[in-house]
Amino acid sequence: MDETEIRRLSVGHVLCGLAVLFSLCVPPLLLDEFSLLGTHLTWLCICSVCVVTVNVLLRLTLKPNPSTKRSSFAHKVNKLKQSGLYFFVSCLLFHGIIVLYGAPLIESIWETFLFAVLLSSFTTSRCLCILGPNFHAWIRVFSKDGAMSVWDHSLQITTICSIVGAWLGAFPIPLDWDRPWQVWPISCSLGATFGYVVGLLLAPFWIYWNRKRLTYKSR
């Protein structure tokens, strides 16, 4: 838990934030008739792809949790497969939860599913990249006092922020303002994105602020 680790983490976070920014700024230059509100589904796809790609790249370059034992190529492929499966299951799970929250079951099913994909790419893909497809590790990280490294903490913060963001994003929907961004799922996905970015910015500072306490606890 030294300064360099925090610095590496900040670089990673900045890159993740840039991925979101990229998905907002670049498509209008390349695609005609692209707008965040008008063609929201396209944006959802682009943003999820960007975020997942950056996460995978970071995993390859920064190596957050270096595993002690070397693994064979076959093992790696296996892990990759498993990760893909986990990601897909988490998309379905998010979709289910969103439907339970009251999203329509049949109409606008694509909106719901792509929103679930976006949430998964904000949360699950990061988990997969940092912790690997290891369910017990996930439960450990997401329970009280379970984080054991800087990366775990940043994971906790960004995940909670994006989910809370999505949760809060649902609140304006019942208001009778008739704004374009109140359409399902725009406010929620914007909330999730906003929460994610805030989490990315917040995490390094929070960890830096509490570094003494954290070093003590992770031992």
Added chain:
Amino acid sequence: MKVGASVLACCCLLIQVLGLALFLRGFFPLPVRSQARKSSISEIPAEPWAGKTSNWTQLPHPLFKKVVIVLIDALRQDFVFGVKGKEHMRYVTQLIEKGSTLSYIAMATAPTVTMPRIKALMTGTIPGFIDIVVNLNSPELLEDNVIWQAKQAGKRIVFYGDDTWIKLFPKHFVESDGTTSFFVSDFTEVDDNVTRHLDDVLKRDDWDVLVLHYLGLDHIGHLTGPHSHLIGPKLYEMDFVLKKIHSALSSKDEDPSFPSLIVVCGDHGMSEAGSHGGSSDEEVQTPLVLISSAFQNKAGTFKEPEIIQQTDLAPTLALGLGLPISRSSLGMLLPAVVEHKTFREQLRFFHLNGYQLCKLLKENLRAYEKDDGVEQFKKAEKLHANWIKLYLEGNTSEVLTNLGRKLIKQYLEALQKLSASLSKQVVEYDIYSMTVGAIITLEMFFLLLICVPSALSSKAEFDLPLASPIFSLFFYMTCLVLAAVHVIVCTSTENMCFFCSISWMMAMAIMVLIAALLCVLLSVLGKIILKHKSSNEKQSSSMSSWSELDLLLLVGTLGHVLSMGASSFIEEEHQTWYFLINTLCLALSQEMCRKYFLVRKRNKMNTSDLEYMEQTDVYINEIYDAHKKELKEERLSILERFIKDNEKWIALASPGIILICCRLLRPLNQTGVQWMHRSDFGHWLTSSEHKPELSFLVGTCLVMIFVLIQGKCSLVSKVALMFGLLGVYCYRATIGHVLYPWQQDTKDITKGITEARFVYIFVLGILITGIKDLLKSHMMCADYKAKSMGLWEVYSGLVLLAALLFRPHNLVVLVFCLLIQIILTMFIWKILKYDAAQITFMHYWFGQAFFFFQGNSNTISTVDISAGFVGLENYVEIPAVLLTAFVTYSGPLLWSMHLLCYLNGEINKTSTAVAHGCFSYAIIRSLPVTVYILLVTGFRYHLFIWSVFSPKLLYEVIHLVISAGICVTFTVVDKNQVAKSEH
């Protein structure tokens, strides 16, 4: 004085109810009324005169020989003037285009419900919001009104249609035939019942006023909405009826100067969803078409209908029939109706109208002489006198005509101003009473709030410093100040306020109460601050011990309270609760995951924890002994073993099951405003084509209810429950909701009175058995089992009552309610150990969600009034009100009763469970009410105050009254407990 937490909570809620009653009395002003109820003919003012005495002191002669009022319920403005009207109401459209009618858009005021609207049409008043509550029953209209006046003048009135009229005007009609709107699903017979009399009545000549009230359109609206294919034919039918009346009357019109009049109007409109009660444009705008040959000579150019107030019909009708205007009417005469008369007559009419409005204003406003309208009227009156003088002198020059025109214009302006300032009076708030009520409520809430630490402690006691106010100088000072304020306010205020009009003894008692509460609050606060200073560290440690669930419960409850500041959130409150319980279930499932996947590691570390867990398991097994024994008796040991073996997985899945149940309940009843139009499953089920499906569903639900609830009952009540549920099915079958399996065609539908009473007997039987058990446990102090059994029996009696009264498809809600309660107690509470306060919060949330699951909303139109008629021959006020309240609030009520049962079972472990629960329940109920009355006071000039905020206020207050009752029950059970532990 040491006070138990439950007693304290109970007292606080009861005093809060008192404060709220005062607040409500100030918030819902009584409508503008004339003190003397019915005016008599002797009070007719003479024509103004100057110098010479006018010879015209009598009322002017009637304008119309016969009047037919055709009131079509829920007739929306565009059903006559819009595309639909042009297409389906050809005859009326033709008449309008020919120019032989006067057409208006009459604006109704909220609440757009039938009875207040009939009152508005016939008395010319704007019934106060509180009249809605009275709409549930229909007592006789005591105010001065057109019908009464007509009867006094010896006119013969015939009425056919909605029997609300007969209740409002008993013995006023020489002939009448009322149809009940009891079966809302019927929309042909209600109208045929009216139309079948028409031919006969139109032939006869022995009546002066004919009133027809057609209900079919309203029923179609409620059932299928304003765009259904049923609307067209119904409008065509109405058009046909009007054609028949018009041709019959015009063939009889012998004297062209004394023709008949047909009034076609709607009482209120119809929202896009097909209901009414609110104040959207569709609900408020109703057509008013006056058809008479008197208007024949008008230019045939068709123009847009003018916008007028609904109250304007009453004075117009009164003068048209040659009757005095009713005393408390706020309306003004429609000038176009008298346009064809001579100047002198026209002026006479306007003068009469103005005189009556001035008089009403004088009775309701102290500074009435300064009113603009009054001044203008006085001026016009003087001019009128001069005009009469000129007229009587035989002057017929153009000067007279011009002066007359100017005079009419002046009169009209004066009338408009008078009418407007009277209407403004209706929405005047009685701020003083509101303030006093709000202060009492606030003080009680703060008292509850500062008691939290000591009341939720292990002792569940609170030291109430009652002695301090009596001996403190501050108390007497406050009393004096308050008394002075009371005297000053009551002597200076312009409007009459309620709190001043009550006897001064009562007022003083309330003032002393306020002062005493203030002293108690301050002394407790002082104590707490002293304590706090000495132990600062303790506080911070207690904060960090909060779990995420505590945080969620707190944030959710506060968030809901804050959300009530936005009208959309009130309209869509169900969304908030569904959202919150969903989040709660997810939080529970996360805790469950942690429990099962993380505890293993820790168990290895400390075995003492494990031991403790085993101990508690043993204890909990004891609680569910009764239930399990039952399972054994029915040889369901396989199920039991299955549950035991797979407890972990069942427990992990249980939040998910609850979530799915809640999601399934959502589309059953669409409520709110924005998504109201979405197809809901309930409508599908109740439509007549799906009777077999509904019958199957009802049957299954009743069996499920029996299976879920019988476990903890005694044998006697079990049998009673079975018969009761059978009776419920029979009742549904006789009333025509469901079919017997052996009988496919519906026979004649009755009200099912015998069957319903049969069920009532069993409900009473079960309740009495339960109460008897409770009393027995009180007498024989050690009998713990009898007590829990008694409570459960009371609970199951209430469930049976709900099963009888609910709308048939809502039985699903009841079943899911019981199912979720069982899952929560058997798997979730048992494994995740929560304290009484947390469980109370969660029960409250579920109760609120179930309030909306059963189809309620925050508008008055969703109240299921039909529940008040179950098993009753006629409308009887008290049982009907009680039953309706029970059905409306059965969600929160059943959940809180279940909470009591659960906490009572918990008492062995922590003896203060019930007291804690009661206290938490009181505070969680008093928080929204307290915040809401402050919000409503702030929003009292908001656009949606009558359509959104006021109904919600009524819902909140009634809920608080019911909660106070629940708290009393809690306290009684808890007292029992305390008494027992003292022995």
